Amino acid sequence: MTQTMIVQSFGFFIAIGLSPFFVGLIQTTKARIQGRHGPSVWQGYYVLLKYWKKETTLPENSSLIFVIAPIVSISVMLLIMLFIPWGKQLPGVLAGDFIMVFFLLALERFWTALAGLDTSGTFGGLGASRILTIGIGLEPMLFAVFGLCFFLTGNTHFAQISPLWLRQAPHLLAWFLAAGGFALTILLEIGRLPIDNPDTHLELTMMHEATQLEYNGRLFAFSHFASMCKVTAMLAIGWVWFGPTLSSQWWTLLLHLFELGVSSILVGVVESFTIKMRFFRIPYYVSAVIGMGLLAVVITAF
Amino acid sequence: MMTEISLYDAHDPWVTINAMHRQQGDELLALTGFRDQKIKAHWLLADGSIAREQVRCSSDRFMTLTTILPEVAWDEREIYDLFGYTPIAHPDLRPLLRTQRWPDDFYPLRAAMPDRPLWRDGEPDQAMKVVQGEGIVIMKVGPTHAGIIESGHFVFSVMGENILCLDAHLFQKHRGIEALLQGKSFPAIQPMIARLCGSDSVSHQYNLLQSIEQVTDRHVSEVVQYRRILVAESERILSHLNDLAQIPAGVGFAVAHQKGLALKELWQRGMAVIFGHRFLFDAMYGEVFTQEDKLHFLSLITSFEALWAKWVKLTEKNVAFHDRMRGVGKVTRQDAKQLGAVGVARRATGEKSDMRKYMPLYQVVDFTVATALGGDVEARFQVRLLEVESSLSILRQTLARMGDPSKEEPFVVPSDLTGETVTFSESPHGLNVHVIQWLDGKIDRYHIRSGSYRNWPVLAKAVEGNVVADFPLINKSFELCYSCTDR
Numbered sequence: 001m002t003q004t005m006i007v008q009s010f011g012f013f014i015a016i017g018l019s020p021f022f023v024g025l026i027q028t029t030k031a032r033i034q035g036r037h038g039p040s041v042w043q044g045y046y047v048l049l050k051y052w053k054k055e056t057t058l059p060e061n062s063s064l065i066f067v068i069a070p071i072v073s074i075s076v077m078l079l080i081m082l083f084i085p086w087g088k089q090l091p092g093v094l095a096g097d098f099i100m101v102f103f104l105l106a107l108e109r110f111w112t113a114l115a116g117l118d119t120s121g122t123f124g125g126l127g128a129s130r131i132l133t134i135g136i137g138l139e140p141m142l143f144a145v146f147g148l149c150f151f152l153t154g155n156t157h158f159a160q161i162s163p164l165w166l167r168q169a170p171h172l173l174a175w176f177l178a179a180g181g182f183a184l185t186i187l188l189e190i191g192r193l194p195i196d197n198p199d200t201h202l203e204l205t206m207m208h209e210a211t212q213l214e215y216n217g218r219l220f221a222f223s224h225f226a227s228m229c230k231v232t233a234m235l236a237i238g239w240v241w242f243g244p245t246l247s248s249q250w251w252t253l254l255l256h257l258f259e260l261g262v263s264s265i266l267v268g269v270v271e272s273f274t275i276k277m278r279f280f281r282i283p284y285y286v287s288a289v290i291g292m293g294l295l296a297v298v299i300t301a302f
Numbered sequence: 303m304m305t306e307i308s309l310y311d312a313h314d315p316w317v318t319i320n321a322m323h324r325q326q327g328d329e330l331l332a333l334t335g336f337r338d339q340k341i342k343a344h345w346l347l348a349d350g351s352i353a354r355e356q357v358r359c360s361s362d363r364f365m366t367l368t369t370i371l372p373e374v375a376w377d378e379r380e381i382y383d384l385f386g387y388t389p390i391a392h393p394d395l396r397p398l399l400r401t402q403r404w405p406d407d408f409y410p411l412r413a414a415m416p417d418r419p420l421w422r423d424g425e426p427d428q429a430m431k432v433v434q435g436e437g438i439v440i441m442k443v444g445p446t447h448a449g450i451i452e453s454g455h456f457v458f459s460v461m462g463e464n465i466l467c468l469d470a471h472l473f474q475k476h477r478g479i480e481a482l483l484q485g486k487s488f489p490a491i492q493p494m495i496a497r498l499c500g501s502d503s504v505s506h507q508y509n510l511l512q513s514i515e516q517v518t519d520r521h522v523s524e525v526v527q528y529r530r531i532l533v534a535e536s537e538r539i540l541s542h543l544n545d546l547a548q549i550p551a552g553v554g555f556a557v558a559h560q561k562g563l564a565l566k567e568l569w570q571r572g573m574a575v576i577f578g579h580r581f582l583f584d585a586m587y588g589e590v591f592t593q594e595d596k597l598h599f600l601s602l603i604t605s606f607e608a609l610w611a612k613w614v615k616l617t618e619k620n621v622a623f624h625d626r627m628r629g630v631g632k633v634t635r636q637d638a639k640q641l642g643a644v645g646v647a648r649r650a651t652g653e654k655s656d657m658r659k660y661m662p663l664y665q666v667v668d669f670t671v672a673t674a675l676g677g678d679v680e681a682r683f684q685v686r687l688l689e690v691e692s693s694l695s696i697l698r699q700t701l702a703r704m705g706d707p708s709k710e711e712p713f714v715v716p717s718d719l720t721g722e723t724v725t726f727s728e729s730p731h732g733l734n735v736h737v738i739q740w741l742d743g744k745i746d747r748y749h750i751r752s753g754s755y756r757n758w759p760v761l762a763k764a765v766e767g768n769v770v771a772d773f774p775l776i777n778k779s780f781e782l783c784y785s786c787t788d789r
């Protein structure tokens with residue numbers, strides 16, 4: 001029991017601390033594939049430090065919402081990180097409910113969109129409209145993919161699903177469908193290609209970044225760090241759910257960290273060879289993922 | 303005093319003669335004003351000769367041609383802003399480059415204008431063309447952009463994600479380039495013309511040289527001619543490489559973008575060795591091409607072609623990339639003709655419009671004019687791909703035929719040049735025209751109408767009805783220069 005708590009706290013802090021590193025891994029992978037040397041994998045820390053040191057100014061027309069939104073973002077992400085079982089979980093310990101996680105993600109999206117609209121800048125509004133449009137598709141995607149987990153375990157708690165899940169999956173095909181569906185959902189949730197291009201400087205094509213254009217200083221450090229944590233959190237949820245666990249708590253934590261590194265590199269590879277899709281084609285992407293999730297349930301049920 | 307109401311007169315001789323040229327299928331080279339109250343239009347006839355039509359604007363007014371020739375809309379607005387000659391019944395006479403800070407009677411190119419007029423206070427805000435209505439958002443981008451590009455202010459009228467109308471306000475820099483050139487001698491303007499813009503520099507240099515040679519009736523040797531082809535085609539490759547590399551960036555295809563830029567870098571380093579400048583500034587003026595340069599060039603082409611083939615494969619293999627370009631930023635053949643599209647934009651609509659066919663320089667080499675049918679981003683991408691390959695073949699032909707450099711007497715430009723020339727060339731961005739008036743060895747009037755200048759209104763047309771997020775992609779498929787439109 002105490003060991004679980006220690007591993008959980010340890011995992012929580014390490015995962016948060018390494019979030020900029022994982023994003024750095026994605027960037028370095030992309031740079032190498034492009035034939036560039038690229039910035040160091042630790043660049044994320046320097047960037048955060050830079051924003052932290054800078055003066056924070058507020059746009060003329062902004063309200064309190066503008067200040068609150070990044071704080072909501074970072075709080076939500078830290079809370080989600082806390083819900084993720086970092087070691088091998090015993091049933092009934094640290095009950096993190098995945099429906100709760102979905103709504104926390106929605107809350108974060110809601111505040112980000114509000115902040116985008118708050119300054120009444122053109123791009124903020126455009127970005128807000130786009131992330132909310134995507135959000136409509138995102139929730140059914142998450143539910144469809146996790147439908148299988150719920151169907152098999154009868155439980156919505158991370159802690160109780162993760163150790164049981166692999167052994168109970170009767171069909172490898174169902175596992176593949178659900179895991180693949182979740183991988184596609186992650187790309188959409190963390191705003192990576194083929195949905196959104198986080199590296200672009202073209203305001204007209206931005207989604208998440210467009211809502212952040214007016215931020216600077218510490219507030220931007222918060223929201224920037226939140227988006228880094230989001231990458232770690234979503235990848236971690238994927239591995240906790242669809243990956244294996246080991247017999248020891250500590251080894252499981254180490255395994256998860258290793259998996260996070262591997263999946264960051266994978267995201268980098270995927271980003272290098274995909275193209276940003278047309279905005280109005282995203283519904284097809286969404287329906288494909290929902291279809292995969294439902295199919296997984298159907299295969300398991302019959 | 304009665305207010306004079308002027309109506310459009312379709313039977314004005316100035317209108318009828320220009321309408322006749324259009325009907326014959328002639329190509330308009332330039333339309334510009336002169337200090338002696340004259341407006342001149344230069345037409346390239348089918349046989350390659352140039353016809354000059356002119357009108358004297360009595361009391362500073364002349365009949366507009368925009369109604370029959372939409373492609374001159376900007377030229378007439380420019381004449382109005384710079385000379386104060388009013389085109390009668392012009393449908394859209396908003397200031398093109400004039401801002402509210404200019405004094406009322408200040409027309410920079412008119413005679414006896416102060417160098418530094420008394421600027422008025424006020425925001426340099428121009429009247430915008432927008433669509434109004436419920437749910438329509440006006441979106442302003444620029445003039446300062448996040449990327450390393452020049453200044454242009456774009457006003458979008460957007461409904462949801464769709465662009466209803468784009469009004470591009472360029473001409474932000476106010477370099478005063480045409481006024482600056484006036485009164486200067488040939489050696490003084492040489493470096494200025496080479497630095498008019500970074501992407502079509504060689505073409506500008508060539509136009510200036512042509513003008514000198516027409517006035518002095520000089521014939522350059524064959525070796526120099528071949529060398530000029532080499533420089534011109536090198537620039538075409540350089541510029542196309544840049545444009546080709548930029549298109550993938552518009553859809554987040556970073557690998558093709560970076561590898562394309564690496565190709566461009568390879569080419570630029572070669573240019574620095576062979577012609578002494580990475581952007582080929584002043585390269586056209588040189589007349590020396592040694593055996594060593596030739597060997598350098600051949601090895602550059604060989605190492606380039608290996609990497610080029612890989613890059614082409616990388617982009618061709620990617621189905622999603624082509625899907626993303628298809629049907630986006632479509633310009634119909636008719637619109638392209640009406641709006642006076644030139645260069646790649648025109649050829650991407652299926653028309654074999656390539657000014658190299660009219661240039662005496664290119665009569666010695668064989669090449670086919672690259673065209674594509676779609677009129678969209680993919681077609682423009684395709685045309686550029688084909689043109690790089692045809693340019694490589696021209697380079698190889700030229701290098702093979704080029705004899706040993708002969709020792710030539712250095713050419714001294716006479717100090718009493720007088721005459722008027724219209725010179726043109728096919729720059730990487732299309733038909734590029736210079737109208738030059740020499741008077742006693744000095745520039746009396748220098749007018750530049752570059753390919754980019756003509757294609758900007760076409761871009762505005764191409765983005766209509768597309769989604770906002772595709773604007774960068776469409777823009778990059780034209781990759782127009784801001785610099786050579788600045789006045």
